[in-house]
Amino acid sequence: MSQWENYLQENFDRFLQELLDFLRIPSVSALPEHAQDVQRAAEWTAKRLQSAGLEKVQVLSTGGHPVVYGEWLHAKGKPTVMIYGHFDTQPADPLELWTHPPFEPTIEGDRIYARGATDDKGNLLIPIVAVEALLQTEKALPVNIKFLLEGQEEIGSPQIPDFVAEHRDLLACDFIYSADGSLWGENQPAIYISMRGICALQIDVQGPKHDLHSGAYGGTVQNPIHALVQLLVSMRGPDGRITVEGFYENVLPMTREDQEKMAAIPFDEEAFKKEIGVDELFGEPEYTPWERIGVRPTLELNGIWGGFQGEGTKTIIPSEAHAKITCRLVPNQDPRKVLDCIEAHIIKNRPKGVRINIQKGGAYAKPYAVPMDHPAVQAAHRVFEELYGVAPYYVRGGGSIPICSTFLDELQAHTVTFCFGLPDEQAHAPNEFFRLSSFRKGQKAYVLLLKHLGAANG
């Protein structure tokens, strides 16, 4: 057994105690009364980076919750790798559903129960411990390392894009590993090679200045709900294809490799339908469900309202109707251009007899992808294969992680997920937990990753 592996084994109990300490800090970024706790978690993280042997460790202010930075840059000629994670947590409510208090971490068998255990404190501590093991046993790292750990991920990282733009030199790196996320299953690693972007808008339809009696006025004026549904239907065909002109304009077609990688991920349609409670799936028929999630954009109606919603009948022509829309976008769609297309479509298809207002904005992220042959992907692939005995799935995620495109735009560096959460660990839900076995396996994985990167590059 190598020295670093020995070190990880001998110090495992200490690392675990440290994780428990870390989890006791209720660093809930969404709740103003916990702002000091987020600050404490930043200071705890900074201290931990220092004790691991990192240099220039700083708690940096952002205008909101802080960021923690640390570096070790003595691997001359080797790449600079940044590790990203976050020390803030989701709120814990509903408290009554927790079997253990959320900020009194409890170990049961292989599980540590606490808010933030898997998302993201357990995952975040793994690379710190890995770096410490190497610095303690080998006095050096195989590559240059920077840590960027933030305290506002759970509220959408509002100040982080500006922070990254203002600290381009400090954060300059070749690529980034994100220690925030999860694998496919306990025995099946995964690398997220793309995430969809997002853009949002609200449509407000204004008809008569107040609700009208549907008898006295019915037949003389446009009904704002009719006008709204007409407009919404004009945006999507009955097969799910979006009919807004220009919507698909910059969508990259699937490559054969994309198709193969997605086909390699099992999809149990019956289990999927049962999980969500539908009788049949729906979407562009020429794509598989994974393809529709991974490489196809959507235009989804998130909410609609207008007129009477109570029990019984209210015989009105309502004054207003509203709808909320978000689009999930894929490379190389531009969220701003997509919003412009939708706006142009609405203006062109405006129903008669109503006034229409469009509020663009809300959720916003560019789509993000890392090439499958990127060296950071390939290094992660090799480590996963070595540790798990199977090749990782290359997953095209349907959700959005805005920071990946921020890093790409500002630092010209791609981000690859390398993290050890598992999908059943109740992130964002009561009774969140992290596996001790993942905590242990991840430490070894990160050391191997850094060694691979050092050996392969420079």
Next chain:
Amino acid sequence: MSQWENYLQENFDRFLQELLDFLRIPSVSALPEHAQDVQRAAEWTAKRLQSAGLEKVQVLSTGGHPVVYGEWLHAKGKPTVMIYGHFDTQPADPLELWTHPPFEPTIEGDRIYARGATDDKGNLLIPIVAVEALLQTEKALPVNIKFLLEGQEEIGSPQIPDFVAEHRDLLACDFIYSADGSLWGENQPAIYISMRGICALQIDVQGPKHDLHSGAYGGTVQNPIHALVQLLVSMRGPDGRITVEGFYENVLPMTREDQEKMAAIPFDEEAFKKEIGVDELFGEPEYTPWERIGVRPTLELNGIWGGFQGEGTKTIIPSEAHAKITCRLVPNQDPRKVLDCIEAHIIKNRPKGVRINIQKGGAYAKPYAVPMDHPAVQAAHRVFEELYGVAPYYVRGGGSIPICSTFLDELQAHTVTFCFGLPDEQAHAPNEFFRLSSFRKGQKAYVLLLKHLGAANG
């Protein structure tokens, strides 16, 4: 001046004091705490019928608020005319908007302010007073008279259809005048010769069993809001024409006379648009606004809801979406058949990937019309012309008065409005009032009406 006219003039102050007494009873049928007041109003009305000289006066129970009946049936060979009205009122709230307490009637100039003044206590007292004047001065009436006055009109007369069906013999008559309603304007009488029917339904669309993350699931399942709007749009063309198969099947085409009568009613499009606050009117282009209100059915979306309605963005595929629909119907549409057509349309056009539930019911009324050449219409016409110096408008009302079709179905008798409210008198709103001049003019009009009917018939 004839004796009856003298009698009306000499007793006007007493009639006015009686009206004030009547208005002091807070007979709000919607509020259980006022049930005793509705009963008191019934007893007041019965006593007043008795003192006017009517016979067999009774307060009859219905299972809900009571009905008052009275008759005078000694005009052998003459028609039997029933007079309809109601002694219950709308609630008075919002109280703070009343300049006088709603149940402390106050006279200011030509106006009596009180809840129920125009709707319908002032209007209801008019024919009672007219009958009294004739019985006092001529010891007989020109026709047979029955009064059916009810206490539940403002809550939709739930027990009245059954009551009428169970009292067919007692209520048998040749035709009915309704003392509930209004004229066109102070100098312009009107006769409502038709009212639209109504039917109602709710559509419930069920998608996934709970809201889904629009990133993780977007592209795999039907969005219930998309499904709903698709269904709703399939029911109406962009020009306002309803596209539900069979919807127009029994609609009577307009006659040339219909068209002429409707064209005679002025329509100031600019004032109408300004009143309701729209830039343009909307509806089947081959009909005028009056025609669309009077002789064309509608399918109106009264309410819609589903998913997120708050500030900002919530990136979900919602679990459910709902819409409320009412149709206004014209002769000879049958509300039940129209609901069946809509149900069949929904089943035929069901979007994929969701479950749909249809709740039929809520507001319900058959469309109603009285022939323009009906003797009751012609008698009203002549009286109005004599008193106002102009022919009444023949109005096809857009709203629904369910009792008219109940009378037609159960008693084979048509109903004609003969009443003296005016559209500006704040029925159902704060500061409701009735005009003293209308109270006076109406009394004379009812005597003339009965005399015309007696002279023309038998």
